[in-house]
Amino acid sequence: MTLSAATRTRKIASRVAELTGEGALAVYSRAKELERAGKSVIHLELGEPDFHPAAPVVEAVQRAVADGHDRYCATRGLPVLREAIAEYLQRTRRIAVKSEEVLVAPGCKMALSLAMMALIEPGDEVLYPDPGFPIYPSFTRGLGAQAVPFGLREGRQFQPDMQEISSKITARTRVLIFNSPNNPTGTVFHREELERIASLAQEHDLWVITDEIYARILFGGEYQSIWALPGMSERTVIIDGFSKSFAMTGWRLGYAVAAKPVIDAMDMLVLNTFTCAAEFTQLAAAEALRDTTGAVEAMVGEYRARREIFVAGLNGVPGFRCVSPEGAFYAWVNVAGTGLRAEEVARLLLEEGGVAAIAGGAFGAGGREYLRFSLVSAPEQLREALRRIAKVAGAWAK
Numbered sequence: 001m002t003l004s005a006a007t008r009t010r011k012i013a014s015r016v017a018e019l020t021g022e023g024a025l026a027v028y029s030r031a032k033e034l035e036r037a038g039k040s041v042i043h044l045e046l047g048e049p050d051f052h053p054a055a056p057v058v059e060a061v062q063r064a065v066a067d068g069h070d071r072y073c074a075t076r077g078l079p080v081l082r083e084a085i086a087e088y089l090q091r092t093r094r095i096a097v098k099s100e101e102v103l104v105a106p107g108c109k110m111a112l113s114l115a116m117m118a119l120i121e122p123g124d125e126v127l128y129p130d131p132g133f134p135i136y137p138s139f140t141r142g143l144g145a146q147a148v149p150f151g152l153r154e155g156r157q158f159q160p161d162m163q164e165i166s167s168k169i170t171a172r173t174r175v176l177i178f179n180s181p182n183n184p185t186g187t188v189f190h191r192e193e194l195e196r197i198a199s200l201a202q203e204h205d206l207w208v209i210t211d212e213i214y215a216r217i218l219f220g221g222e223y224q225s226i227w228a229l230p231g232m233s234e235r236t237v238i239i240d241g242f243s244k245s246f247a248m249t250g251w252r253l254g255y256a257v258a259a260k261p262v263i264d265a266m267d268m269l270v271l272n273t274f275t276c277a278a279e280f281t282q283l284a285a286a287e288a289l290r291d292t293t294g295a296v297e298a299m300v301g302e303y304r305a306r307r308e309i310f311v312a313g314l315n316g317v318p319g320f321r322c323v324s325p326e327g328a329f330y331a332w333v334n335v336a337g338t339g340l341r342a343e344e345v346a347r348l349l350l351e352e353g354g355v356a357a358i359a360g361g362a363f364g365a366g367g368r369e370y371l372r373f374s375l376v377s378a379p380e381q382l383r384e385a386l387r388r389i390a391k392v393a394g395a396w397a398k
């Protein structure tokens with residue numbers, strides 16, 4: 001697409017230049033190009049489940065549309081869904097939430113950006129995990145604030161370093177964002193770390209945004225939300241949604257949980273932007289939360305099986321080292337032992353092996369020596385990917 005001369009001379013708002021994208025999409029485009037040229041590619045680059053929503057959810061959306069539930073509706077979400085979310089969080093995460101503390105948005109990312117718009121002022125500092133979801137620093141910069149990374153390092157099993165976080169808090173620090181289980185490392189923050197984050201937040205009067213989108217995709221133990229810690233519900237925003245736990249990526253449905261004044265502020269932003277999430281997807285989402293077929297547990301069982309196969313296989317590849325993820329559906333692999341840059345390893349895997357993965361630099365400077373593989377293909381595909389990776393490894397394993 002070429003821009004007309006007039007468009008080129010008119011100025012686009014500077015905040016857009018502060019934003020950056022997500023690395024997965026560039027790899028995906030290249031992989032698609034190779035496929036068009038006749039090459040077979042195993043797609044392990046996107047964070048998109050290869051499952052689809054359970055049958056009762058699909059039936060519920062069809063029924064909702066047939067019954068005419070396709071109108072404008074409540075800006076903060078249908079009361080029936082907000083109540084269902086509050087009940088679901090109590091049941092699955094043991095946290096006490098009132099439905100007035102819930103706001104529904106089209107996607108977890110939208111819920112996240114509304115929360116950030118509601119809480120962050122230009123000039124503020126925002127702490128975020130590195131490696132982590134690239135939208136946190138990008139959108140922070142877009143709001144005119146400063147994004148300050150805190151490292152998640154392999155030497156600490158990718159748990160946050162509280163001394164580092166503490167040393168990076170200044171008078172301008174306003175928000176700390178984290179994601180547990182973390183994309184891309186798969187780390188579940190320990191209870192002690194959550195307690196330390198909570199006490200720092202209280203000491204320095206910070207907001208905490210906890211992105212819990214992978215909370216259900218857990219390979220052991222019970223999920224602990226920082227919301228449940230004493231004094232935290234008033235300064236915490238939970239971000240979650242239906243994309244990963246219920247395999248509903250394209251439905252665009254997420255939600256935020258926060259104290260009522262925060263939800264009221266976000267509601268005003270909704271009114272000024274997208275008005276409401278679609279009525280029929282919200283009705284079907286309430287059905288998803290009921291999970292009458294046990295779809296979530298079955299899906300997590302499948303991810304667990306894939307993790308066992310793939311992580312063990314990757315650890316057998318010369319120059320690769322992979323800590324088994326405790327949650328989410330990614331394998332985060334240290335490739336420093338190959339002697340090549342991660343981008344070069346990713347390039348060789350895609351171009352010569354037909355396996356698409358993302359070089360970890362897309363998740364922050366702390367990811368420079370890593371590759372991320374998504375466990376979103378069936379076991380047989382993952383075994384084939386391992387065979388292909390082993391073949392390409394000949395390029396560095398001399």
Ligand SMILES: Cc1ncc(COP(=O)(O)O)c(C=O)c1O
Nearest residue numbers: 047107108109133183241243254
């Ligand atoms: C950590 C994290 N947060 C948010 C999202 C986006 O979720 P949604 O598709 O519901 O907008 C993703 C998707 O990859 C993610 O990994």
